[in-house]
Structures are given as structure tokens and as C-alpha cells.
Amino acid sequence: MKTKFILLFLGVGLMLASCSKYPPSSDRLLEDMAIYTKVDLNVKFEEYKTFAIVPVVSYIDGKDSASITTPNAISLLNRITSNMTGRGFKSVATNAHPDLGINVTAIKNTNTSVYYPGWYWGYPGYYPPNWWGYPGYGYGYPYYPTYVVTYSTGTVIIDLVDLKNPTADNKVMIRWNAYIRGLLTTTHTENDILRCVDQAFAQTPQIKTTPVSGK
Amino acid sequence: MKKIILILTVLVLMAGTTQSQDQPVSLGFTPSSYxxxxxxxxxxMGDFNKWVGNASPAGFDLGGRYFIKGGLVAGFNIMWQRVSQSYGYQTYYGDDGSAITSTNYRFTWMVPFQGVIAYHFIPDKMVSPYIGLGIGGDYMEHHLLVQEYDLYKTRWDFSLTPEIGALVKFGSYSSWGALVAFNYKYTTNKIEFKNNWTSKNLQMLNLKVGLVLIVR
Known part of the structure; x- marks a missing residue:
């Protein structure tokens, strides 16, 4: 009799314990590094030859913001530059009418929050279209941008701006975004940052001066 | 809700046990159902094992079987199962120009329901081995969790499940017993994430251990 009850309780307990559809939140891996990219599939990157990168990283920490040129920031900018030149683009000065512009932003949020791509455009260090030679213009997306949830681990954002083809409604379009999440912690090294930049480009074969059959 | 299920199950168990204590010891009986x-x-197994390689103890099965003639029984099985596993950094591509590289968590949960025919070789004995075949379908959800992105597909299928097992009575006239069974399951279900993953004809092995309520 007693054995039967023990067996029954074990059985019922196991059944009820197994009923969850989703894994526990601790298994959902939200705090791990993630490299998310989105590219405009309609753009032909072989039509672009030159690029310029903003020489600072726009840094946002809660309500505070700054333009930073720390060694890590410079390494980040240099790595983006080397990836672009590796894809056949020529690095030129920002006042040399580049075909593409690159803005880099680092966001260190201390609270879990949801933000939409583009809200950081007004912060110092993120250069508006008039800085690139398009006064009165705004930035725009040719594709539907996906929201990104950011955590205390932070996010680095790379925006690739189309300076060659401003739209008739006075917009300079973003042709590629990269969101690298989980970098702004003490546990990640400079090499991690550089590796993530490489991965962002690796998963976007479309960015190249020669035609590719991208995914 | 869970408490109510627990209390009802205990009451059913107690009723069955009381009945069994009134019976004289003899050579046993052939149940009418269980x-x-x-x-x-x-x-x-196979492609399914590439999707999730871990064995999973997350599952339960409810069934009823009715003796038709001699050791031949017919009945049903309804189950719930989930298999899951975490994986390291991998890159997934969307159709819209998006790509994400990160650790990921894959899981499939399923609700199989089958009609069953089986044959018990010695149905009146305390240990009654059988062979059986389940025919039916499954509802499956295949999830790929990459950070906050939950990509998933739902699919219905047709399934076949040959099974061997044994019903073990707790006493010659007991209304309760144990079930141990092992089956192979073939389904027409598939996992398909465009650009990223395809697994077809999902197959698996199942080990079942449980309690049996025996009706005379």
C-alpha cells in the first residue's frame, strides 16, 4: 500500500514537473553575446566604392552620453575599417564625399529595456546627415527594423549610411545595421569585441564591391 | 488544479486497492480492460537527433486498452512529450536580410494520440508480456530560441509505433499493476526553418514506466 502511494506520488510529480512548454528563463540565454545584423536586400553594394567612418564612438549610459576615443573604441573603429577595406571599399576622409558613412554607438543600459533602432541618433557622437553634407535631411530605414532588447551587458551598434543616394523626401537611408549585444562587461576582452565585429561582417556577405549571391 | 488532480488520483488508487484486498489468492484472471x-x-533518432540530441524524461502517457478476444486488446494512447537542448554559437539567417549569431536553445513539444492494438501472450498471469502497434498522429511545435527571438513551426503528422512491453500485476488479483514498455516511433513530421534547418520523418525511441489500473 505504502509503496503504491510512493509510486503514485512520484508519477504525478514527474508528470506535473514535465508539463512546462517553455524552458526556464535561466535557460533562455538572454545574457549571452549576440550579433544581430540586418541588410537592405535591394541595395547593390557593388555600386558603392568609398566609405568614411566617424572617428569617435557615441557612448550612452542611461541619461548620460559622450563621444569616446578610448583604446577600445579606436580598436573597434579600426576593425570596422579593416573589414570594409577587406571587402574592397576604399576608406576616404569624411569631407571627400564618401559613398557610405559609418556611425558607431555603444549603449550601456543598467536596466532591462526595449528600444527601437534609431532613437540614439540624436546623441553626441552620432553624426546627423548634415555632418555628411546633407543639411535638412534625416535618417531613414528602407527595411522594417527589428527591435532589440538591451540588458545591463550593453549593446554596440554599427550603422552603415547610404550617402550616395539620398531619397527625394530628404532622407539618408541606413543600408545595414549590426547590433552586438553583451560586449560592455568586464568579462569580455578587446579580442571579443573585435571577433564580434568580424562576425557581423561575416554574416553579411552582401557588403562587397563585387556582386555576390547572398543569403 | 494540480491539487484536484492529485486528490482524485489518490482516491481512485485507494478504491482499487480496497477492492483487491477482498479477493482470495488464486491463479489470477484475464482483465476486461486496463x-x-x-x-x-x-x-x-536520425534527423531528429541532430535537432535535439539529449534524451528527455519530460513526458507522460495516458492509455486505455480493452480485451476483445483472448489476449487481443484494442485501445488508445494520449501523450505529452518535450525534448530540448542548448547549443553554442551558431548563425541563423532570415528571409528579410537579417542574421543572428548567438547561443541557442531548441525544443520540440508534442501531443501524440494513437489507436492501439496489442496482443498479450499470457493475459491471466501476474507478468503479462505483449506486443502492440500504435497508429495515429501528433501535434508538434518546433521552437528555435535565439536570444529573445522565438522562431517556431507547428505541424501535424501521421505516426506508427510498434511496441513491446509487459503488464505486471501487484498481486494475482490486484487491481493495480505496473507497466514497462519500449517503443519505436516513426512520424511524417518535419522541422523546417528556411535557410537554417531541415529534418524530415522524425523518429524516436520511447521508454515508458507507469502504473496500471486493471478492471475485471
Whole structure:
């Protein structure tokens, strides 16, 4: 009799314990590094030859913001530059009418929050279209941008701006975004940052001066 | 809700046990039917094993079987199962120009329901081995969790499940017993994430261990 009850309780307990559809939140891996990219599939990157990168990283920490040129920031900018030149683009000065512009932003949020791509455009260090030679213009997306949830681990954002083809409604379009999440912690090294930049480009074969059959 | 299920199950168990204590000891009996409640462990196979390689103890099975003639029985099984596994950094591509590289968590949960025919070789004995075949379908959800992105597909299928097992009575005239069974399951289900993953004809092995309510 007693054995039967023990067996029954074990059985019922196991059944009820197994009923969850989703894994526990601790298994959902939200705090791990993630490299998310989105590219405009309609753009032909072989039509672009030159690029310029903003020489600072726009840094946002809660309500505070700054333009930073720390060694890590410079390494980040240099790595983006080397990836672009590796894809056949020529690095030129920002006042040399580049075909593409690159803005880099680092966001260190201390609270879990949801933000939409583009809200950081007004912060110092993120250069508006008039800085690139398009006064009165705004930035725009040719594709539907996906929201990104950011955590205390932070996010680095790379925006690739189309300076060659401003739209008739006075917009300079973003042709590629990269969101690298989980970098702004003490546990990640400079090499991690550089590796993530490489991965962002690796998963976007479309960015190249020669035609590719991208995914 | 869970408490109510627990209390009802205990009451049913107590009623069955009381009945069994009134019976004289003899050579046993052939039941008219029996109902099974089993804990299920799943071992994925083939393409399904590439999707999730871990064996999973997350599953249970409810069944009822009715003796038609001699040792031949017919009945049903309804189950719930989940298999899951975490994986390291991998890159997934969307159709819209998006790509994400990160650790990921894959899981499939399923609700199989089958009609069952089986043959018990010695149905009146305390240990009654059988062979059986389940025919039916499954509802499956395949999830790929990459950070906050939950990509998933739902699919219905047709399935076949040959099974061997044994019903073990707790006494010659007991209304309760144990079930141990092992089956191979073939389904027409598939996992398909465009650009990223395709697994077809999902197969698995299942080990079932449970309690049986025996009706004379």
C-alpha cells in the first residue's frame, strides 16, 4: 500500500514537473553575446566604392552620453575599417564625399529595456546627415527594423549610411545595421569585441564591391 | 488544479486497492480492460537527433486498452512529450536580410494520440508480456530560441509505433499493476526553418514506466 502511494506520488510529480512548454528563463540565454545584423536586400553594394567612418564612438549610459576615443573604441573603429577595406571599399576622409558613412554607438543600459533602432541618433557622437553634407535631411530605414532588447551587458551598434543616394523626401537611408549585444562587461576582452565585429561582417556577405549571391 | 488532480488520483488508487484486498489468492484472471499512466523518456533518432540530441524524461502517457478476444486488446494512447537542448554559437539567417549569431536553445513539444492494438501472450498471469502497434498522429511545435527571438513551426503528422512491453500485476488479483514498455516511433513530421534547418520523418525511441489500473 505504502509503496503504491510512493509510486503514485512520484508519477504525478514527474508528470506535473514535465508539463512546462517553455524552458526556464535561466535557460533562455538572454545574457549571452549576440550579433544581430540586418541588410537592405535591394541595395547593390557593388555600386558603392568609398566609405568614411566617424572617428569617435557615441557612448550612452542611461541619461548620460559622450563621444569616446578610448583604446577600445579606436580598436573597434579600426576593425570596422579593416573589414570594409577587406571587402574592397576604399576608406576616404569624411569631407571627400564618401559613398557610405559609418556611425558607431555603444549603449550601456543598467536596466532591462526595449528600444527601437534609431532613437540614439540624436546623441553626441552620432553624426546627423548634415555632418555628411546633407543639411535638412534625416535618417531613414528602407527595411522594417527589428527591435532589440538591451540588458545591463550593453549593446554596440554599427550603422552603415547610404550617402550616395539620398531619397527625394530628404532622407539618408541606413543600408545595414549590426547590433552586438553583451560586449560592455568586464568579462569580455578587446579580442571579443573585435571577433564580434568580424562576425557581423561575416554574416553579411552582401557588403562587397563585387556582386555576390547572398543569403 | 494540480491539487484536484492529485486528490482524485489518490482516491481512485485507494478504491482499487480496497477492492483487491477482498479477493482470495488464486491463479489470477484475464482483465476486461486496463488503464495506464506512464512516465515517458524520449530518445531522438536520425534527423531528429541532430535537432535535439539529449534524451528527455519530460513526458507522460495516458492509455486505455480493452480485451476483445483472448489476449487481443484494442485501445488508445494520449501523450505529452518535450525534448530540448542548448547549443553554442551558431548563425541563423532570415528571409528579410537579417542574421543572428548567438547561443541557442531548441525544443520540440508534442501531443501524440494513437489507436492501439496489442496482443498479450499470457493475459491471466501476474507478468503479462505483449506486443502492440500504435497508429495515429501528433501535434508538434518546433521552437528555435535565439536570444529573445522565438522562431517556431507547428505541424501535424501521421505516426506508427510498434511496441513491446509487459503488464505486471501487484498481486494475482490486484487491481493495480505496473507497466514497462519500449517503443519505436516513426512520424511524417518535419522541422523546417528556411535557410537554417531541415529534418524530415522524425523518429524516436520511447521508454515508458507507469502504473496500471486493471478492471475485471
Amino acid at each position: 488503464y495506464t499512466f506512464s512516465w515517458n523518456t524520449t530518445f531522438t
